[in-house]
Structure formats: C-alpha cells, structure tokens
Amino acid sequence: xxxxxxxxxxxxxxxxxxxxxxxxxxxxxxxxxxxxxxxxxxxxxxxxxxxxxxxxxxxxxxxxxxxxxxxxxxxxxxxxxxxxxxxxxxxxxxxxxxxxxxxxxxxxxxxxxxxxxxxxxxxxxxxxxxxxxxxxxxxxxxxxxxxxxxxxxxxxxxxxxxxxxxxxxxxxxxxxxxxxxxxxxxx
Ligand SMILES: Cc1cc2nc3c(=O)[nH]c(=O)nc-3n(C[C@H](O)[C@H](O)[C@H](O)COP(=O)(O)O)c2cc1C
Numbered sequence: 001x002x003x004x005x006x007x008x009x010x011x012x013x014x015x016x017x018x019x020x021x022x023x024x025x026x027x028x029x030x031x032x033x034x035x036x037x038x039x040x041x042x043x044x045x046x047x048x049x050x051x052x053x054x055x056x057x058x059x060x061x062x063x064x065x066x067x068x069x070x071x072x073x074x075x076x077x078x079x080x081x082x083x084x085x086x087x088x089x090x091x092x093x094x095x096x097x098x099x100x101x102x103x104x105x106x107x108x109x110x111x112x113x114x115x116x117x118x119x120x121x122x123x124x125x126x127x128x129x130x131x132x133x134x135x136x137x138x139x140x141x142x143x144x145x146x147x148x149x150x151x152x153x154x155x156x157x158x159x160x161x162x163x164x165x166x167x168x169x170x171x172x173x174x175x176x177x178x179x180x181x182x183x184x185x186x187x
Contacts, residue, residue: 001003001034002033002034002035002068002150003033003034003035003078003079003184003185004034004035004037004073004076004077004078004079005029005034005035005036005037005077005078005079005080005184006039006070006071006073006074006076006077006080006081006083007022007025007026007036007037007039007081007083008039008081008082008083008095008098009022009038009040009041009042009083009084010041010082010083010084010086010091010092010094010095010098011041011042011083011085011092011094012092012093012094013085013164014042015144015164015165016046016050016085016124016164016165017084017085017124017158017164017165017166018083018122018124019040019121019166020165020167020168020174021083021124021158021173021177022038022081022083022122023095023172024174024178024181025081025122025177025178025180025181025184026038026177026181027178027181028034028177028178028180028181028182028183028184029181029185030136030181031186032181032182033110033126033185034184034185036149037073037077037173038077038082039069039073039093041097041098041102044065044067044070045065046065046066046067046070046094046097046098046101047063047065047067047097048097048100049097049100049101050062050102052062053078053170055106055110056106056107056109058102059107059109059110060073061101061104061129063101066135066157067167070098070115071104073075074114074117075113075114077116078083078118078119078131078178079117079118079120079184080117080118080119080120080121080150081120081129081184082095082119082121082122082141083118083122083123084122084123084124085123085124085147086123086124086125086127086134087122087187088156089133089134089135089136089137090136090137090140091140098159099146102144103151105148106147106148111149114148114149115148115149115150116149116150116151117150117151118150118151118152118153118181118187119141119150119151119152119153119156119187120126120152120153120154120156120183120184121141121152121154121155121156121178122156122158122174122179123137123155123156123157124157124158124161124167125133125158125159125160125161126159126160126161126162127159127165128134128156128160129159130159134155135159137155138155141155151183154164154187156176156180158170158173158176158177160180161173162179163172167179
C-alpha cells in the first residue's frame with residue numbers, strides 16, 4: 001500500500017541546507033511506495049492565528065488561506081515531516097506561524113483528524129553541541145505533539161552547517177538524508 005508523506009518545509013532561504021536535505025530525502029524515497037507532497041511555507045499564504053477561537057466553537061477556521069490545503073494533506077498523510085532550520089533555539093517564524101494555526105486541532109472535535117499520526121522532525125543547525133543547542137526545540141516539539149496526540153518517530157539534527165549550501169560539503173549528511181528518504185516507508 002502506498003504511504004502518503006507530507007513534508008512541511010519552514011526554511012526561509014531558497015536552496016539552502018534545509019531545501020537540499022528535503023530534496024535528498026525526496027530523492028531517496030523514489031520508487032519506495034511513498035507518495036510525497038512538499039509544502040514550502042515561504043510560498044504559501046498562511047495568516048497568523050488571531051486567537052478568535054472559532055475552531056473551538058464551530059470546528060472551522062476563520063481564515064480561508066493555504067492552511068486549508070495543508071490541513072487536508074496532513075489529514076490524508078501517514079507520516080508528516082517537519083523540516084526547519086534551528087532559529088534561536090527554535091523553528092523559523094514561518095514554521096511557528098504554521099504551528100500556531102495547528103491550534104485548529106486542539107479540540108475534542110478536531111483532534112481526531114490528526115491524532116495518532118506520526119511526525120518526523122528534521123533540523124539543520126550551525127552549532128556542534130546538538131544536545132545543548134536543541135534542548136528548547138525538543139521540549140517545544142514534545143509538548144506540541146503531546147497536546148495533539150501526534151507521535152514523534154524521530155528528531156534528526158544536522159549540526160555544524162551554517163553557510164547557504166554548506167551541507168553540500170557534508171557527503172555524510174547527504175547520504176543520511178537519502179537513507180531517511182529510503183526508509184520513510186518503514187515509519
Ligand atoms: C535568524 C537565525 C537564527 C539562528 N539560530 C541558530 C541557533 O539558535 N542555533 C544554531 O545552531 N544555529 C542557528 N542558526 C543557523 C542556521 O540554523 C543554519 O545556518 C542552517 O543551516 C540554516 O538552514 P538553511 O540553509 O535551510 O536556511 C540561525 C540562523 C539564523 C539566520
């Protein structure tokens with residue numbers, strides 16, 4: 001059976017490290033029985049959550065923007081991949097805006113639409129000390145997906161890459177990303 005994989009890319013930089021890794025993951029997944037959909041958040045119109053709580057009252061969102069399509073893809077997916085470079089120990093603003101809109105699912109009526117789904121986290125970053133530098137991000141994602149009852153299958157960090165295409169000088173990382181893609185079917 002074909003598995004639907006949704007990749008949400010929160011990178012701001014075009015053809016930066018995150019894009020290159022996402023492409024490698026996609027390349028690795030070819031002919032493995034997966035159907036990959038990529039949402040580059042920088043190309044989408046996703047408004048900030050305004051806290052109107054219409055989702056809690058009516059199970060609908062007051063915005064009709066590209067988040068409707070992303071939500072549709074999330075609900076159809078077997079595995080969601082969230083890729084964002086580490087920005088100030090967290091995700092990019094693009095990814096945070098998207099995540100705020102996941103508040104839609106924080107209600108007994110809407111949560112079942114995504115609860116039980118799986119998430120894989122991909123994080124390129126500059127620092128070498130992953131354990132220390134990723135502490136806040138790990139806590140953030142754990143709390144977020146615990147609230148939404150989404151299971152994090154893995155959090156993978158690509159450390160020590162700063163410049164725009166620095167990851168191209170790391171064949172080990174490119175190989176790893178390719179192999180992540182090849183194994184998406186098994187998660
Ligand atoms: C605004 C900003 C904040 C950053 N914050 C961190 C950080 O807290 N820790 C870290 O290790 N790297 C940090 N970085 C480095 C990026 O994570 C790194 O350059 C990454 O490879 C960028 O991915 P990209 O090429 O897809 O944009 C930051 C970079 C920027 C521009």
